[in-house]
Amino acid sequence: MSLNTLESESIEIFREAVATAARPVMMYSIGKDSSVMLHLARKAFFPAPPPFPLLHVDTTWKFRDMIEHRDRTAAALGLRLIVHVNRDGLERNVNPFTHGSAVHTDVMKTEALKQALDAHRFDLVFGGARRDEEKSRAKERVFSFRQPGHRWDPKRQRPELWALYNTHVKPGESIRVFPLSNWTELDVWQYIRRERIPIVPLYFARERPVVRRDGAWIMVDDDRLPLRPGEIPQMRKVRFRTLGCYPLTGAIESDAETIEEVVAETLNARSSERQGRLIDSDGAGSMERKKQEGYF
Amino acid sequence: MTRPEPQGGLGDYLAAQVDKPQLRFITCGSVDDGKSTLIGRLLYEAKRLFDDQLLALETDSRRYGTQGERMDFALLVDGLQAEREQGITIDVAYRFFDTDRRKFIVADTPGHEQYTRNMATGASTAELALILVDARKGILPQTRRHSRIVAMMGIGQVVLAVNKMDLVGYDRERFEAITAEYRAFAEGLGLPDIRAIPLSALEGDNVTTPSRAMPWYDGPTLLGHLEAVEPARAADQPPFRMPVQWVNRAHADFRGFCGRIAAGTVRPGQTVRVLPSGVTTTVLAITGFDGDRAEARSGDSVTLLLADAVDVSRGDVIVAADQPPEVADQLEARLLWMSEHPLVAGRPFRLKLHCQEVTASVTAIKYREDVTSGARLAGKSVAMNEIAVVTLSLDRPVVFEPYAASRTLGGFILIDKFSNETAGAGMVEFALRRAANIHWQAMEVDKAARAALKGQTPKCLWFTGLSGAGKSTIANLVEKRLLAEGRHTYLLDGDNVRHGLNRDLGFTEADRVENIRRVAEVAKLMVDAGLIVLVAFISPFRSERRLARALFEPGEFVEVFIDTPLAECERRDVKGLYAKARRGELKNFTGIDSAYEPPEAPEIHLRTAKDSADRCAQRVLRAIG
Numbered sequence: 001m002s003l004n005t006l007e008s009e010s011i012e013i014f015r016e017a018v019a020t021a022a023r024p025v026m027m028y029s030i031g032k033d034s035s036v037m038l039h040l041a042r043k044a045f046f047p048a049p050p051p052f053p054l055l056h057v058d059t060t061w062k063f064r065d066m067i068e069h070r071d072r073t074a075a076a077l078g079l080r081l082i083v084h085v086n087r088d089g090l091e092r093n094v095n096p097f098t099h100g101s102a103v104h105t106d107v108m109k110t111e112a113l114k115q116a117l118d119a120h121r122f123d124l125v126f127g128g129a130r131r132d133e134e135k136s137r138a139k140e141r142v143f144s145f146r147q148p149g150h151r152w153d154p155k156r157q158r159p160e161l162w163a164l165y166n167t168h169v170k171p172g173e174s175i176r177v178f179p180l181s182n183w184t185e186l187d188v189w190q191y192i193r194r195e196r197i198p199i200v201p202l203y204f205a206r207e208r209p210v211v212r213r214d215g216a217w218i219m220v221d222d223d224r225l226p227l228r229p230g231e232i233p234q235m236r237k238v239r240f241r242t243l244g245c246y247p248l249t250g251a252i253e254s255d256a257e258t259i260e261e262v263v264a265e266t267l268n269a270r271s272s273e274r275q276g277r278l279i280d281s282d283g284a285g286s287m288e289r290k291k292q293e294g295y296f
Numbered sequence: 297m298t299r300p301e302p303q304g305g306l307g308d309y310l311a312a313q314v315d316k317p318q319l320r321f322i323t324c325g326s327v328d329d330g331k332s333t334l335i336g337r338l339l340y341e342a343k344r345l346f347d348d349q350l351l352a353l354e355t356d357s358r359r360y361g362t363q364g365e366r367m368d369f370a371l372l373v374d375g376l377q378a379e380r381e382q383g384i385t386i387d388v389a390y391r392f393f394d395t396d397r398r399k400f401i402v403a404d405t406p407g408h409e410q411y412t413r414n415m416a417t418g419a420s421t422a423e424l425a426l427i428l429v430d431a432r433k434g435i436l437p438q439t440r441r442h443s444r445i446v447a448m449m450g451i452g453q454v455v456l457a458v459n460k461m462d463l464v465g466y467d468r469e470r471f472e473a474i475t476a477e478y479r480a481f482a483e484g485l486g487l488p489d490i491r492a493i494p495l496s497a498l499e500g501d502n503v504t505t506p507s508r509a510m511p512w513y514d515g516p517t518l519l520g521h522l523e524a525v526e527p528a529r530a531a532d533q534p535p536f537r538m539p540v541q542w543v544n545r546a547h548a549d550f551r552g553f554c555g556r557i558a559a560g561t562v563r564p565g566q567t568v569r570v571l572p573s574g575v576t577t578t579v580l581a582i583t584g585f586d587g588d589r590a591e592a593r594s595g596d597s598v599t600l601l602l603a604d605a606v607d608v609s610r611g612d613v614i615v616a617a618d619q620p621p622e623v624a625d626q627l628e629a630r631l632l633w634m635s636e637h638p639l640v641a642g643r644p645f646r647l648k649l650h651c652q653e654v655t656a657s658v659t660a661i662k663y664r665e666d667v668t669s670g671a672r673l674a675g676k677s678v679a680m681n682e683i684a685v686v687t688l689s690l691d692r693p694v695v696f697e698p699y700a701a702s703r704t705l706g707g708f709i710l711i712d713k714f715s716n717e718t719a720g721a722g723m724v725e726f727a728l729r730r731a732a733n734i735h736w737q738a739m740e741v742d743k744a745a746r747a748a749l750k751g752q753t754p755k756c757l758w759f760t761g762l763s764g765a766g767k768s769t770i771a772n773l774v775e776k777r778l779l780a781e782g783r784h785t786y787l788l789d790g791d792n793v794r795h796g797l798n799r800d801l802g803f804t805e806a807d808r809v810e811n812i813r814r815v816a817e818v819a820k821l822m823v824d825a826g827l828i829v830l831v832a833f834i835s836p837f838r839s840e841r842r843l844a845r846a847l848f849e850p851g852e853f854v855e856v857f858i859d860t861p862l863a864e865c866e867r868r869d870v871k872g873l874y875a876k877a878r879r880g881e882l883k884n885f886t887g888i889d890s891a892y893e894p895p896e897a898p899e900i901h902l903r904t905a906k907d908s909a910d911r912c913a914q915r916v917l918r919a920i921g
Contacts, residue, residue: 002318002399004596011597012556015542019610019651044554046585046599048546131390138389141417157387159413159634161420161721162707163556164648168716182401184392 003191007040010179012163013142014044014126017177018051020167021124027113028054028081030066031243032199033128035073036188037179039197041126042077052126053080055116059108060085061096061245063221069200082120086112096247097226104245114150117174124167124175132184136288142181148172154288185241189266193259203262205239205254216250241266316394319522322403322418324446325428326438330459334428334497335391335404336369338519341504342393369497386411388418397523407438412445412681413634416721419446420707423527424453426518431464431494434474440481441667447485448630448683448723450703453525454482454490457518462496466509484670491525493518534594535616536560536568537697537705539650540608544599552583552599553608558650558704560616561593562600567617570608571695576617578603611652613695613705621705624727625693628662631684635712635719639678639686640806642813643839644846645719647690649708655691656710657843662686676806687728699723714839746826750784754823755920756848759832760841760895761858762887763873764865766904766912767832770858773913775830786822787830788815803884809840816844823852828920836892856916857898862887864905 018024026041028034041050056070074081086094089107096104117125131138136154143165145158158166169175180188192199210217211231218225220233225247227233238251239262256262323331357368391402403418419425425446429439446454456478464470475492482490493502494513501507504519516524537558544552562568566579580601582589592598600614608614615621633639639658647656663672665683678684699706710720747754757774759767768789778785794801798814801807812835822829835841845853865887866874877885884890895901900919902912 002316005318008556008595008597012541015554015597016651019542043585044597045542045544046546047550047552048544132392135389138391139387155386157414158718159417159709159721160718161417161709162703163421164650164707164709166648166709166711166716166718168646168711170716182390184399186394 003187003194006183006187007043007191009163009182010037010040011044013165013177013179014041014050016163016165017124017126017143017167017175018045020165021175023120023122024052024124024126025055025082025117025120025122026050026052026126027128028056028070029128029243030056030062030070030200031128032188032192032203033130033180035197035199036183036191037126037128038073038077039191039195040179049078053082055082055084055120055122055125057109057112057116058083058085059104059112059245060090061104061108061224061247063200063202063219063243063246063249065200065202066243069198073198082116084112084116084119086115096245101248104248117150122174123169124177126177126179128180129178130180130183130185130188140178140181142178143167144176144178145169146174146176150174186263186266189259189263193263200243202240202243204258205237205256205261207235208238208251209233210236210238210251217253218249219246219251221246316397316399318399318401319424319525319527320401320403320422321424321426321522322388322405322415322422322446322451323426323428324405324407324415324419324442325457325459326407326430326433326436329407329428329430330497331404331407331428333369334426334457334459334495334503334518335402337497337500337503338402339391339393340369341500342395342519387414395519395523400522407442409438409441409681412441413632413721415442416445416449416632416634419449419451420703420721422449422451424455424522424525425451426455426457428457428459429474429478431458431460431467431470431474435477435481437668439478440669443478443482443485443487444665444667444670444683445632447482447487448632450699450723452489453527454487455518455521456490456492458492458494459497461494461501461507461510462499466494466501466507468510468512471513491515491521493521533561534559534702535619536562536566536614537616537621537702538562538598538600538614539652539695539704540610540612540614541651543609551605552601553614554597554599555614555651556597557592557594559594559702561591562598563591564588568602568614569617569620570606571613571615571620572623572693573607573612574620575604575606577606611650613650615695621695621697621702622727623693623695624729625690626659626728627688627690627694627696628725628728629686629688629708629722630665630699630725631658631678631686631710631723632721633678633680633682633684633719634721635717636680637712637719638680638805639684639720640676640809641686642806642809642843644713644843646711646713647688647694647708647722648711649694649696649724650704652694654694655713655846656688658686659689660687676804685725688722696724696727698726713842743824743826746824750826752783752826752828753921754826755828755852755854756819756823756844757828757830757854757856757916757920758819758835758841758844759830759856759858760835760898761860762862762865762892763834763885764868764870765858765860766909767834767858769909770856770902770912770916771830771832773909774916777913777917778828783828784826785828785830787832788819790833793818793833803890805884805890808884809837812837812840812844816840816847819844820847823848834886834892836886836890838893838895841895854900854920855895855898856900856902857895858902858904858912859894860904 086108094104094107129137141157141160209220211233217238239254240251256265325331386406389404393400405415405418458471458474471494494510495502501509502517504517506517538555540553540555542554544554564579564581568579569576580603582592583599583601641658641661644655644657647654662685664675667683697705706724708722709718712719759771761767771787775785775787793815798811801811819829819831876882877888886892
């Protein structure tokens, strides 16, 4: 009864965090993990709604389908949604093309996130990260302590025994909580299927306009994508395993149109889901470095 | 929104994949025993590595690898830059893989002694421990230390993996000698169930396929054993226990008690008891997002509705009415100390035990346990990574069970009240006295009555400062004035108390903590008697002064900081002590080789360099009215 165990463990984490935090918030990135996390939060506090707002850090380069899904979900569930954009970055026109993915991610995601957390003085932030995603994530605690300035010190993590989470922080410090720590990608898909959780349609294969770039299929989601010489958008049957900024997220060719077909494909996958993320390959240890600086 | 539609045939296949049982295990052993290599090998052989991860592994192997031209599987697991650079494991890493029969979560834990607390983190949620031994080196002190922690954390299943068999010529006698030595040692720890497997993580022998080089071994491969082993389960069905995490008040008519069931089962109609209050009631329903349930069992997170409007809050425990656990405020426990600051008796900590959080202090360190040999050692303090058996005094009774009976109700952490670090992990052994036996004598003659007779407000004036700062001088002046005004006072002075009540105490940190604790308790009794008590003690540590303050009611405790620069105290040197300390004849002398922590927010701050003793005394008198 593995999914039930994971579900119960996540619900326990949600309740423990909310019982001890002053100003909790959930990072809502609209992807499949966020969708599962939101579903678990609803279960944890049912019949009350989750007692915290959702925070979406909008880089302004998300897929249009994501934004639509976000607004519809928040409205349908009656949840408070905070959308934060780094205005300063926007004014300086920071984008993935002229500044590169590293600067774009740093300014529009990491910096933007810190701005939002500081402005609302959130002391506890739920994130949908899983330990199976990446090597530095595999080392992270469920309740991950952040110094003032949101820095993570991987060499000085608090010991975390049993399900006894130390939630005490001083002013300026905060805790990131990962209710999906022990879930795998396959668990997430299986759970979406079992619970029939609504997700962004981009996860299912469909004919979409794409260009081949740096070994990945990049979707031409709007007319802001500058085409390189020789790039001609073509229709391909593709889907996404993870969702982020559309110019930085590679699609895979696939025929999986239903949740069952997606799960079956995941069972036989030969590459990890983060392969489609161009920002992860910015250099060895790049995720650990981003996380130290405050990235989720 | 896309709402996925379930299908027929494919759905059945997927259903078979979904609810495979899970096993959580840890790997531990000495540095260089090849833990990370073994996990990497398991992931590789279980085909749980993706193409891009394999590609990254090849790149990393060339860059950081320690295996020459071969793939260095350890790099799959050591995730932190510092770990890859130093080639060691610092923190526990969680890895996931599955076979057709089971899902696994592996906690790869560090071997170095300085990271023992990270090993304990991994061990606390594991059902099985995989202990690696290098066939060339045999049982090492680290092996014994890790095994002791595994036993202490209550992990029932142990696999002794004798690794690097390729480097001892796959020698059967060597394997059997190591196994025999380990079994003899493990018996003393109470580790009952040990499976020994000879293998080579590097070559793959007996990891997933039987080794052709060791035909003499007819047991299961490592993966075969991990797939088949049954986690130790309690023989009897334990009674129902659910710590209340959260009270759900969704609307005026709804009071749901949320928690994760720690043991047993629950059904609507069942009689339950709420602890510590002891009130009994009936379970009305097990409710939730997916509707009401007919039954819930250990491990389920649920919301219970109760039949009566009983008072239940977070930290309470709902239990089987006829088999309640114990409630106590004095406990004996085994502690693993995890803070860089050694544990000394007397200091207050937050104690978190399931959802209860109380203030606790260690009343006595009964003995320390040598982590390698298990020998009992005397000691007044416990250093990082040491194990000790201690007695604890709590400011409120807690609901608990011995750790051997329940990890959830018997495991606790100690949190430093000021730095918030997780300083210790504890396992309750038993209660020293039950809360039910504590009855404070109800007294009609109380503090207010005694104070009224004396026509004064009782207070504790706590003078702190360096030796020679002027504490006794100023406290004496204050007491004379108060006496002249007809007040009832008493002066507790460092020297006079040390000659009597505290003459058994020296000047080590532990003794100084105890010195202050006793003086504070005496002062508290005197305040209770209606007196104005003046305490003139160096009391160099903030935490002890906080401890003293915590004994009094708000407003009763007045901290008076006699602020005299060290150079000035040393110049005065009334008792010649600074000169002695400088010559090295006095150890642990405050200001010389022991720290003085000045108060952060004293009620009264007196600078003797600026004001005379008389003026200082007047300021104290004005401040207390």
